[in-house]
Amino acid sequence: MAFLGVLVFFGLIVLFASFFTVKQATAAIVERLGKFHVVRQSGLHLKIPFIDQVSKRMNLRIQQLDVIIDTKTLDNVFVRMKVSVQYQVIFSQITDSFYHLENPKNQITSYVFDVVRAEVPKLKLDDVFVRKDDVAIAVKSELQEAMQSYGYDIIKALVTDIDPDEQVKHAMNRINAAEREKTAAEYESEAQKIRIVAVAKAEAESKKLQGQGIADQRREIAAGLVESVKMLNEANINAQEASALIVVTQHYDTLQAIGSSNKSSLVLLPNSPNAANTMLNDLMVSMAATQKMDDVK
Secondary structure, three states, rough: OOHHHHHHHHHHHHHHEEEEEEOOOEEEEEEEEEOOOEEEEEEEEOOOOOOEEEEEEEEEEOEEEEEEEEEEEEOOOOEEEEEEEEEEEEEEHHHHHOOOOOHHHHHHHHHHHHHHHHHHHHOOHHHHHHOOOHHHHHHHHHHHHHHHHEEEEHHHHHHHHEOOOOOHHHHHHHHHHHHHHHHHHHHHHHHHHHHHHHHHHHHHHHHHHHHHHHHHHHEEEEEEEEHHHHHHHHOOOOOOHHHHHHHHHHHHHHHHHHOOOOOOOOOOOOOOOOHHHHHHHHHHHHHHHHHHHHHHO
């Protein structure tokens, strides 16, 4: 009875050992007595216990490997670059990927180092930033050619980060700040020029209008004088008497205007030796002219 129990126990073990499952996007490599037998895809499968063995479950999904490389540019700037490589096992060559290459990540890393350190020293730092896609294309091309023979397909290679030396970064920041300050100063200078031109135009327009006003005022004064002379001539007053009358009238009008102004504190009278006689003669002539005008009326 005990023997039967042992047989049943071992029978159950053999039964459970005969089945195995393979997950989605995975392939199982089955060996029989240490030799490759078959590749099984996702699902439930049967194998001979103790004879067949699942040696490896290969991941068929796209995988990514990030490689950090320290190198130097053509202008002797040390940079740290991060290259991301996306790769996938080729299902039709799955045996090659398992039996021919023990560690694909190390192999990919070696090729990335080799290509980057061959391409970047040909470029200056600014060109490395501009032509990083060219570096990525070179990495993919080299990897594609090398890794296909091992059963791996290179999907994409990307240069995801370029980190120059700290001193170089500080220098670049200072250069960028200086460029921004220079641009701001140029804009400020241009704005100042525009403001100066606007003020100059406004002042010129103001002076132009002021001149027009003075000219109009003088024309009106001249027209008034012509009218005054015409009226005096009609009253049989000669030119000398008319001029004296107009001068005296304007003289007293001016004195009245000066006296009525709050800002006036000084009046300058003629100081020549004959000034008083001249003013007296002009006054007498103007009074005579006024008398003639009254007689005419």
